[in-house]
Amino acid sequence: MAMGKVLTISGQKGGSGKSVTAVNLAVSLAVYKKKILLVDCDPQGSATQWSGIKALGYPFDLASVLSGRVTIIEAIVKTEFKCLDILPAGFDLFSVASKLARTVSNEKILRLFLEDIEADYDYIIIDPPSSYGFLSVAALTAADWLSIAMCPRYNSVEDFRCLLQLIKYIRDTHETTLKIANILFNRCKTNMEINQFLADQNLLETKDLVCHTFIPEDETVKKAIDKKIPLALYDVKSPASSAYLSFAKEMVLGFK
Numbered sequence: 001m002a003m004g005k006v007l008t009i010s011g012q013k014g015g016s017g018k019s020v021t022a023v024n025l026a027v028s029l030a031v032y033k034k035k036i037l038l039v040d041c042d043p044q045g046s047a048t049q050w051s052g053i054k055a056l057g058y059p060f061d062l063a064s065v066l067s068g069r070v071t072i073i074e075a076i077v078k079t080e081f082k083c084l085d086i087l088p089a090g091f092d093l094f095s096v097a098s099k100l101a102r103t104v105s106n107e108k109i110l111r112l113f114l115e116d117i118e119a120d121y122d123y124i125i126i127d128p129p130s131s132y133g134f135l136s137v138a139a140l141t142a143a144d145w146l147s148i149a150m151c152p153r154y155n156s157v158e159d160f161r162c163l164l165q166l167i168k169y170i171r172d173t174h175e176t177t178l179k180i181a182n183i184l185f186n187r188c189k190t191n192m193e194i195n196q197f198l199a200d201q202n203l204l205e206t207k208d209l210v211c212h213t214f215i216p217e218d219e220t221v222k223k224a225i226d227k228k229i230p231l232a233l234y235d236v237k238s239p240a241s242s243a244y245l246s247f248a249k250e251m252v253l254g255f256k
């Protein structure tokens with residue numbers, strides 16, 4: 001990406017595929033030899049679990065960093081992919097975030113920590129929670145770009161308008177240049193379904209932002225989640241895994 005390399009996967013609605021996308025985009029970019037840091041910014045810890053590092057164990061996580069107990073470098077975990085590091089999260093993040101949320105300027109805290117290590121990576125990918133709470137705002141404040149994970153079955157024009165208002169709040173409050181990188185459709189069957197959704201929801205104005213690649217509905221996604229490994233390790237030839245590799249390629253080419 002030309003200016004800034006921090007990308008938050010957004011979409012607000014739970015179930016639109018943010019965590020699946022964060023994990024599998026991070027792995028796919030690492031497969032293409034990009035040096036990646038995946039930051040789990042959700043107390044649910046989906047990205048931490050699904051990337052497979054839970055089994056490896058780790059002493060610290062994002063909560064340890066935000067509470068000032070360790071440096072960000074101490075909390076970053078290496079993975080079996082040479083180019084992929086992870087900053088994990090778990091439920092501890094919930095109480096740390098509740099305390100930080102009392103002060104608006106704390107919304108910038110993740111951004112400040114990431115500035116220390118930004119030079120070590122090609123891209124930093126953040127997986128936020130689905131709420132409009134402190135952690136989502138912190139994840140978007142840290143970002144230069146956001147990718148919107150959109151699912152025709154769960155999302156609507158109202159969700160999109162809310163997200164635009166949140167982007168405006170963040171730009172105005174924290175003086176960042178947060179921009180929408182693209183919209184990734186997930187759990188689709190055809191391009192026609194996407195076009196129909198955009199037309200039905202009065203979202204045709206966003207068409208230029210929509211990725212060529214979409215992620216198909218694919219049972220393999222759930223199987224890989226059950227096994228707690230990324231798609232590329234479960235079945236690299238599955239439709240969803242191939243789609244995430246294409247998305248990664250589109251991402252790299254689009255932001256040179």
Ligand SMILES: Nc1ncnc2c1ncn2[C@@H]1O[C@H](COP(=O)(O)OP(=O)(O)O)[C@@H](O)[C@H]1O
Nearest residue numbers: 014015016017018019020187216217218221222
């Ligand atoms: N492309 C897909 N095909 C099949 N199931 C999917 C797909 N993407 C997501 N899912 C299912 O949807 C659930 C929610 O996805 P998740 O990434 O956790 O969404 P979010 O992080 O936005 O809440 C996953 O647990 C998975 O079961």
Ligand SMILES: [Mg+2]
Nearest residue numbers: 018019042046
């Ligand atoms: Mg999630």
